[in-house]
Amino acid sequence: MVRKILFLCVSTLLCVMGVLAVTATFDDKTRWIWQAEDGPANTWVAFRKEFDLKKVPETVLANISTDTKYWLWINGEMVLFEGGLARGPHRDGIYYDEVDIQRFLKLGKNSVAILVWYWGKTAKTHEDSGKGGLLFSADLGETVLTSDCSWKLKVHPAYDPRSKGLGRSANRPNAMDVKYDARKAMGDWTSTGWNAVDFSMDESWQTATEKGSADTMPWGKLVKRPIPQWNDRGLADYESLRIGKEQITLPYKNGGETPVRIFAKLPFNKQMTPYLKVKCGGGKTINIGTDNPFNLINAQYTTKNGEQTFETYSWMNGHEAKYEVPPGVEVLELKYRWTGLGEIAGTFECSDPFFQRLWWMAANTLYICTRDCYMDCPDRERGLWIGDVADQTGAVFYTLDEAGRLLLKKGIDNTIAYQDSDVIQGLAPGFGEYRGKSSELTVQSNQYIAQGIWRYYFNTGDKATLANAYPSVLKYLKLWEMEPTGLPQIRNGYASWVDWGTNPDKQPVEICWYYIALDAAKKMALELGETSDVAWYDARIKSIEDNFERTYWRDGYYGTAGAVKDERVSALAVLNGLADESKYPALLKNVLTTEYNASPHMEWMIEEAIVLAGDTPAALNRMKERHAFQVNDVAVTTLCEKFGERKGTYNHAWNAPNYVLSRYIAGISATEVAWKKYQVMPNLAHMTAVKQVVPSVQGEIDVDIKRTDKLYGMKLNSPEGTTAVVGIPKASIHPKVIEVNGSTVWKNGAIVGNIPGITWNGEDKNYLKFNVAPGKWTFSAKTK
Template sequence: MNSRKAYHLFIILCGLLVISCRSTSKQTDSAPVQEIDAHLKPAWITSQDSLPKENAWLIFRKKVNIERQDDVSIKIAVDSKYWLYINGEMVVFEGGLKRGPSPDAYYYDEIDISNYLKRGENTLGILMWYFGKDGMSHQSSGYPALMSEVSNQSKKLVVSDASWKVMQHPAYLSKSEPPYPNWRLPESNVVFDARRDIKDWYTPDYSTSQWLNANILPDVNADWSNMRSRPIPQWKDFGLKAYQDSVMFPFESDGDTLIVDLPYNAQITPYLKVQANEGQKISILTDHYKGGSAYNVRAEYITKQGVQEYESMGWMNGEKVFYVIPKGITVLDLKYRETGYDTEFSGSFSCDDAFYNKLWKKARRTLYVTMRDTYMDCPDRERAQWWGDVVLESGEAFYALDRKADALMKKGMYELMNWQRKDSTIFSPIPAGNWDKELPGQMLASIGYYGFWNYYWQTGDLQPLKELYQPVKEYLSVYTLNASGTLDIRQGGWFWGDWGEHKEMELLQNTQYYLALKGLLLLAEELGYKKDADQLSANMSSFKKAFNKHYWKTDHYRSGDYTGKIDDRSQGLAVVSGLAAEDKYDAISKVLQVEKHASPYMEKYILEALFQMGEPELALQRMKERFGVMVNHPTITTLWEGWGIGAEGYGGGTTNHAWSGGGLTLLSQYVAGIAPTSPGYQTFDVKPQPGFLKYIKAVVPSIKGNIHFELSKGEDYKLIIEVPKDSEASIYIPKQFTSISINNGKVDYSTTDTHNIVIVKSGKYIIEGKGN
């Protein structure tokens, strides 16, 4: 526990919203169970209560008779979130995804519930949260409704119809006192009045005799075929856990704020157990309540008389949780539940310099806290799928997480192109109900080499690219060239290239356009679209000549009207895109040792350029210099939006922006040197660039299986590699090391000017070389 000292909060305690209570007498439900016509379709159902326009909480109940418990599944679609109980047991903790897979469309969950059922009568209970407002990550349907169907193979057992019992949950208040969450968030503050709670409403013995039957929405399309099945797993639930602090329970609150520590920045729902008099308000928020210089979400709990426990269902994130508990309340227990995207931390990286180890781990933690319904820029201020961020986050996931993570990128790819407008333009963040501005640079990045193409290259999954090829091609068609053969600059809805100073927007857009062409060319070749590939190849060749003729100025790239300092971003992107030939590397390398203007977002491409130009020591030195403050911060476990915090940063200055984690990708891909050379790691390179590092150990969780790698470099060279099944690796050993052996035996190898190359198939190998 940090303290129970007074903490001056910036929230106003909310008043009580009077809501009439319903009967809580415990009797058996009287509604008979009906047999379902196989052709009957489910309906969208809601409450007959007069519901608030925003932040409405509804509860649904239905009895169902089951003859066989095997192969029984339930489909549920809601706007916006739900919690499913069967026979009184929690089955799904926060189901549903923010809308939508395309404008005005829903996702639905399908869950195997066989293990929760019994033969005979079963009770379904669903708590539903309707956001009722748009945000940067959600488009409201305007309907606080649910659609559901329970089936056993092809037989329908229950559909949502007027026989369901529904009511507004009286304990959830629709409105808190201000301040409210900022306009980017569709979520509202969660306010729960325990005096109005309906105890055990989801249990089999509870009676719904005083509930009203469901109201059917006749004008809303109720057809599963027009919706999209949830493409990502249900959330990983880590269970209720004690906070890091050694809090001695019970204790009586002295009225000060209790601050408790989380082990790291996490997505959590807070829990409490107290003994109190009725009508006292407990406020719960985190140290990220104003993350990014904007109010985010908080929870409020109004006590009933006696001993009580409560978990607020709306997730929040942070490093610390603040409980504002009135004086005199006895605190019996405080806990938290972490939930998040269902993936494992399968990748790893370590070396003989602790800084890079810490950077890699902080980047992974930042990546994980920015994953949920979509990849997010941040989990506090926006929770929005900005595609400049997604490109970097997905690249990190391929090296840090297991392959269940790939589904989140795939979901985002379909969403991006399904929201494409009639004029062929695309925009992000999506899904969104209050945003529609195109950022051309981010859009070019999304569909290009590091975005859509990298998904295929890492996974070998070509199907989404087949389906999205034409929309991508149509988007690129909105870009035109000028008389010089370079790009006519498009302003889009927001002419943004990066945070920071000395942005050369003309160069940035030209280099990002070329990367988008490169991605489309590779995809056309992979799909066998020869005519498109030939045309794209010719276009890229002429564009490259025009770009270098028009922009190269002896020792750096610069556009005619730009008068600022040399833009390091543009120089780096010129290299990684392939626009800059090797004869320009020395000059660009010198520029990148001096010019340092990019935000952490664009810094990844600059560092990658140094690795690609064969300058690993310069890349590692710049990485340590640029990221030193945030990596070495003693208490913040994630990476920041800018080089500073808050006003010292950019765009609001959040401290959890995974776009700052590009170093994770570079340490695994270039320093350890592991990267695919054909789709889905059928073949891959192991070409380390350790620079001044002497020891490196890594695990890369490829689609073929984990690649284990270890390197010791001193007077001699020792590399240990474990190649997964059905894969082949090309191992690069610097040429200064001779007498190459593999598993203590002789080995055949090829040579280049700089390396000896050993090719190995599945297995574990120890490759050694002697120094000269």
């Protein structure tokens, strides 16, 4: 019998509903399965299937898709903790996972067990299919194991579908609280045999109902998961446990008459799932949450008789987990599982502990806002707001590994797939999926074009993703009309929002962002060979350049006549080049270092503009002043949404101080697409040492700088496939001799040596510069 081979590798990138993705062909017999009822929402369903193997193949990959999340066991061993992604890649599709299960299989009888959690709610950033479902297919060599009516299932009775969460607005997380009653548990249902201890296959297990073949609606086209599975670090002990101010150790028994709260301290804020092991009678309710005031995902566990364990499979975040333990409960173990996407691969160290801690806090903030998508916050919303993502992109390429870059690609693809006509929406899936209207935030849409889409391409060289996005970029920018003034007419999105901060001068801010987006889109067109579009960009760019100064220059700063002085306008004018260098001294004096209206969303741009305007110490002073209230708080390990007393969420996506520190203090930045060429132009200001690791697409770039009054030393490990330009900063030292790997290459203003891999690049007012080939290099600039 001829059958389709499972996992037919479609290696070609296909454009599916506007999304560049790898699709899969499932076996003809594979069926979506569920209970007879389509839902209901917030349902946990257990699936089981037994099968025999006469031979274990060398490779066995399983394709698995669910609406929405799943946990996988084979032969009683957990294979995958929280598989699946929020739906979808586009309006008519769903993701599937490819999971290597070979090492879990054995000769003879095998079992597969899958717990599926169906959310059943459309919100940020998940589009509900309307039906729970499981799709499974694995090529076992002599046979294909597929999901069909031969599987057994049971709605897990211990999970309460009425748990809090379904009534929350669509502006809140998709996941609901977990409410679990162990008295209704099914025993060891994931084990290898039907007759395992405390488990038997009884009449309560139903035959699975077939709901349709692969690619059938409402699930739609299957798109391969574009990011790795979570980095599951396993269960770990908390750093410490306390009740009030008193530290405790385990085992601990609540012998009182009222519940007690045990606070379990994490090393730092993390995405994690709490775990417990207790001994007690049945019917005791243990509430589980975190210290995070905005945490909207909690758990409740009701005990059975005896010794028992429980883990809240729905992740939450915070600095401490909270367990509310009722009287009569003996706590034997408290642990947590830290999961997340990839790793923080970049590092930044310096002689100033404040800025070293700030960089690490920003990196941790970014990592916690990274999972199914880049999100604005891990608690209140978990939404892919594209302005927040644009802020994150500066940090991504100095901080995260390949998984972080792939997640940004996914975010771009999702945004393009969920555009509203020609509008680039502010959220994907977007307000239209659950509110019936666009989520366009004009400032964020333009920011995303420049700092999201273009920056992603420039740092990765992924031209296919750029080509997929570019037509939408052009269409969106053409929605803007020009006024007789020669400046763009401001569009009305669903909300007129430019920043959380105070006194926004909205119109010139929006004009600046449109100008920045035009410039980025022109670069896209040139990269893609779309030269016929360039004249249109040039005309609009020139019109803004000819009229912005006349309209908004206010004798020392940029802004609207009569408006409160707003440093954001002047900063954007510096960043986008509308302000020429002759204006820099006035801008530094009158607005960039004196006004404090920006929220963290745009604060990093103010600091970047101050650096570009020539006063790096002032940028660092402002950075320190703005972030001191968090950095100096030893209990805090992430950066919050707002400055001042109203902090908002205490882990929010706009975390870009590490972008400024990496790009301008360590001075490392790409100068050619995909880091084929980059520069190291440090500006240490008051610091005496900086060490940076950049996880570029070409490999790790490792820079280690130390300086004294008489010596400036730099070690550079430069990856293959790159050319670096290294600058010795004149502000740090006035050398008479420069040595590379122990040999003199420059002396008293002239090149004197010839070292293979090192050539002279000239000098400017700030740096003595050298071209550097791949390899390990040590530069020593000496005053004698």
